[in-house]
Amino acid sequence: MKPGTNASIKRMVRPEAFPTPFCPGCGHGILMGAILRAIDELGWDMKEMLFVSGIGCGGWIPSPHYAADTLHVTHGRPIAFATGAKLFNPKLKVVVIGGDGDIASIGGNHLIHGARRNVNMTVICANNGIYGMTGGQVTPTTPQGRRTVTTPEGNPERPFDLSQLLVAAGASYVARYSVYHVRQLITALKVALEHPGFSFVEALTSCPVQYGRRNDLSTPTAMLEYFRDTCVTIARARTMTQEQLKDKIIIGEFIS
Amino acid sequence: MTPSGWQVIPSVLKPGRYFMQGDEACAEGAIAAGCNFFAGYPITPATEIMEQMARRLRGLEGRVFIQMEDEIGSIGALIGASWAGARAMTATSGPGLSLMLENLGYAIMTETPLVVVDIQRAGPSTGQATRPAQGDVMQARWGAGGDYELIVLAPWSVSEMYYETVRAFNLAERFRVPVILLGDEGIGHLREKLVVRAETEVYTRLKSPGAAPFGQAEVPPMPSFGEGEQLLVTGSTHNARGYRRTSEKEAQGELVERLGYKVSAHHQEIIRTEALLTDGEELDVLLIAFGFTARSAYRAAQELRREGLRAGLLRLATLWPFAEEAVRELASRARRVLVSEMNRGQVLREVQRLVSQARDYHRTDGEVITPGEIIAAAKGWCA
Numbered sequence: 315m316k317p318g319t320n321a322s323i324k325r326m327v328r329p330e331a332f333p334t335p336f337c338p339g340c341g342h343g344i345l346m347g348a349i350l351r352a353i354d355e356l357g358w359d360m361k362e363m364l365f366v367s368g369i370g371c372g373g374w375i376p377s378p379h380y381a382a383d384t385l386h387v388t389h390g391r392p393i394a395f396a397t398g399a400k401l402f403n404p405k406l407k408v409v410v411i412g413g414d415g416d417i418a419s420i421g422g423n424h425l426i427h428g429a430r431r432n433v434n435m436t437v438i439c440a441n442n443g444i445y446g447m448t449g450g451q452v453t454p455t456t457p458q459g460r461r462t463v464t465t466p467e468g469n470p471e472r473p474f475d476l477s478q479l480l481v482a483a484g485a486s487y488v489a490r491y492s493v494y495h496v497r498q499l500i501t502a503l504k505v506a507l508e509h510p511g512f513s514f515v516e517a518l519t520s521c522p523v524q525y526g527r528r529n530d531l532s533t534p535t536a537m538l539e540y541f542r543d544t545c546v547t548i549a550r551a552r553t554m555t556q557e558q559l560k561d562k563i564i565i566g567e568f569i570s
Numbered sequence: 571m572t573p574s575g576w577q578v579i580p581s582v583l584k585p586g587r588y589f590m591q592g593d594e595a596c597a598e599g600a601i602a603a604g605c606n607f608f609a610g611y612p613i614t615p616a617t618e619i620m621e622q623m624a625r626r627l628r629g630l631e632g633r634v635f636i637q638m639e640d641e642i643g644s645i646g647a648l649i650g651a652s653w654a655g656a657r658a659m660t661a662t663s664g665p666g667l668s669l670m671l672e673n674l675g676y677a678i679m680t681e682t683p684l685v686v687v688d689i690q691r692a693g694p695s696t697g698q699a700t701r702p703a704q705g706d707v708m709q710a711r712w713g714a715g716g717d718y719e720l721i722v723l724a725p726w727s728v729s730e731m732y733y734e735t736v737r738a739f740n741l742a743e744r745f746r747v748p749v750i751l752l753g754d755e756g757i758g759h760l761r762e763k764l765v766v767r768a769e770t771e772v773y774t775r776l777k778s779p780g781a782a783p784f785g786q787a788e789v790p791p792m793p794s795f796g797e798g799e800q801l802l803v804t805g806s807t808h809n810a811r812g813y814r815r816t817s818e819k820e821a822q823g824e825l826v827e828r829l830g831y832k833v834s835a836h837h838q839e840i841i842r843t844e845a846l847l848t849d850g851e852e853l854d855v856l857l858i859a860f861g862f863t864a865r866s867a868y869r870a871a872q873e874l875r876r877e878g879l880r881a882g883l884l885r886l887a888t889l890w891p892f893a894e895e896a897v898r899e900l901a902s903r904a905r906r907v908l909v910s911e912m913n914r915g916q917v918l919r920e921v922q923r924l925v926s927q928a929r930d931y932h933r934t935d936g937e938v939i940t941p942g943e944i945i946a947a948a949k950g951w952c953a
Binding site: 331360378381397402 | 638
C-alpha cells in the first residue's frame with residue numbers, strides 16, 4: 315500500500331471514533347489527515363507515538379481519532395504534560411497538537427519555555443484565529459480588525475506572529491503553512507517530526523462557522539481561497555514592499 | 571517490567587541514625603520509595619525538597635529531575651511522566667498548590683498516581699513565606715473543581731517526613747489517586763533524629779495487558795504509554811476504555827461514584843491516627859491536633875496529667891479521608907474536646923460535625939502554638 319494514501323492512513327485511526335465532531339468546512343480534517351500522511355510517509359509506527367492535546371477543537375484532532383497513545387489534558391497544558399512523558403520515556407515519539415487558544419493563549423508560557431528547553435517533540439498549532447468550541451471569541455492570533463463575538467466592532471488588539479515568536483523563543487525548527495497548501499504542509503510536518511529538538515509547525519486552518527461567517531468568509535471554499543490569496547512564500551515576500559505585504563501571511567520554513 | 575504489588579526493597583540510604591531536616595527527609599523518603607521523576611518550581615519553605623531531589627536524580631539513568639516554568643507545568647509534567655511509568659513527586663507551598671489544583675483534578679479524573687508535597691506557610695496569598703501555618707487543610711481537600719475524594723497525610727516529625735512520604739507513594743500507586751503530603755514550615759525546617767530502616771516496603775501499580783484502564787474494578791490496572799495499548803487518557807468524562815462520554819448521565823454518575831468509592835471504601839487502610847495518653851479511661855480533656863501542632867499538644871497532655879488532669883491526644887496522621895471513627899470513639903470517653911491548629915478552625919469544623927461541643931485553641935499569626943498555650947486553654951475550660 316502506498317504510504318500517505320487514504321487507504322494507507324486508514325489503518326492509523328480508530329474507525330469507531332468516526333465521524334469526527336468537526337463542523338462542515340472545518341480545516342482540522344485536512345490537518346488531521348496531513349499529520350497522518352506525514353507519519354505514514356516516514357514509515358513510523360503509531361505504537362511508538364504519543365499524541366498530547368489540550369482543550370478546544372484542535373485538541374480533538376488526535377483524541378480519540380488516532381490509533382496511538384493519546385493524552386487529552388487540561389486547557390493550555392499539553393506541552394508540560396508532553397515534557398514529563400518524553401523525559402521519562404525518551405523512546406516515545408511525542409507530538410503535541412492544539413489550537414491557538416490552547417497553545418498560544420492560556421498555554422503561551424509553556425510554549426515559549428518548551429521552545430527554550432528544546433526537549434525533542436513536535437508541536438503542531440492548528441491556528442484558526444478563533445475559539446471555535448466556545449462559540450467564536452477572539453484569540454491572540456485573530457487578525458486586528460476582525461469581528462468575533464467578543465470583538466463585535468473588530469479586534470482592537472494586535473495578533474501574535476506565532477512562528478516569529480517561536481523563532482525568538484529558540485525553537486530549532488519552525489514552519490508555517492495553511493491547510494490550502496497541504497502538500498507543503500505535509501513536507502514541513504515530516505521535517506518537523508524527524509527534527510531532533512523542539513520543532514514547531516503552525517498550520518493555518520479554517521473555521522468558516524465561527525470565524526468566517528462574521529468576516530465575509532462563510533463558506534469552506536471562501537476560507538481556502540483566503541489562504542490561497544493571502545499567503546506568500548518567504549522568497550516572494552523578499553521581493554515585496556512593506557505596503558504590499560500589509561495583511562499578507564508569510565509561509566515557509568523560518569528556521570530549519 | 572517492574573514487579574507489581576507489594577515488595578520489600580533495600581533502603582537507598584544506609585540504615586542507621588541521621589540528624590536531618592524535615593524537607594530533606596521528605597526527599598530521602600521519596601528516593602526510598604522509588605521516586606524517579608521530580609518536577610518543581612522554587613517556593614519557600616519547600617525549596618529544600620527540590621534541591622535535594624536535584625542532587626538525588628540529576629544525571630542518573632532512568633531518573634528525571636526538571637525545574638519547570640511554573641507549578642502548573644510541574645504537576646502537568648508529573649502526570650505525563652506517571653502515565654509513562656514514573657513514580658512522580660513535586661513539592662510546593664500554599665500559593666503553588668493553588669496553581670496546581672486544576673491539574674490535580676485532572677489526576678483524580680484520570681486516576682494518575684502522584685505525590686504532591688505542600689509545606690504550608692502563613693497565607694492567604696504570599697503572606698509570610700518563612701512562617702508556619704496550617705491553613706491549607708481545606709484547600710488540599712476541596713481546592714480542585716468537582717466532587718471527589720483524595721488522600722492527605724500530615725507528618726509531625728522528621729521521621730514521618732521520611733516514612734509518610736514512602737506511604738504517600740504507596741497509597742498513590744495502590745489507589746491510583748494523587749496523595750498530598752501536608753507538612754508545615756515547622757516540620758519542614760525542623761532538624762531532628764531520623765532512624766532509617768534497612769528495608770522499605772513499596773507498592774507498585776498493577777498492570778494487566780489489554781484490560782480496560784478505567785474499568786469496572788475499584789482500582790483498575792494501569793498500563794503505560796509505549797506498551798502498545800493505544801491508550802485514550804482524558805480529563806473529560808470517559809468510559810472504561812477512555813472514550814469521551816460528555817453527555818451520558820450514567821457515565822458521569824458512575825465515574826464520580828467509583829472515583830470517590832475507591833478511596834472511601836478503603837478508609838481503614840488509608841487512615842492512620844495515633845492515640846496518646848488515652849488508655850481506656852474517661853478523659854477530662856481530649857486534645858486533637860496534627861502536624862507540628864501535635865508536638866505541642868502531646869507535651870501539653872503530658873504536663874496536664876502531671877498536674878492531675880486526665881488529658882489525652884488524638885493525633886491525625888491522615889487528614890483526609892477524615893478519621894471519623896477515631897474521633898467519635900475517643901470523644902465518647904472525653905468530657906471536653908479541644909482542637910489545636912494554626913488556622914481559624916478548619917479541622918475544628920470537621921470535629922464539630924461529629925462532636926458538637928468541641929472547641930479550639932488556634933493561632934494565625936505565623937507563630938507555632940506552644941504547649942503552654944494549650945495547657946492554659948485546657949485548664950481554663952476545665953476550671
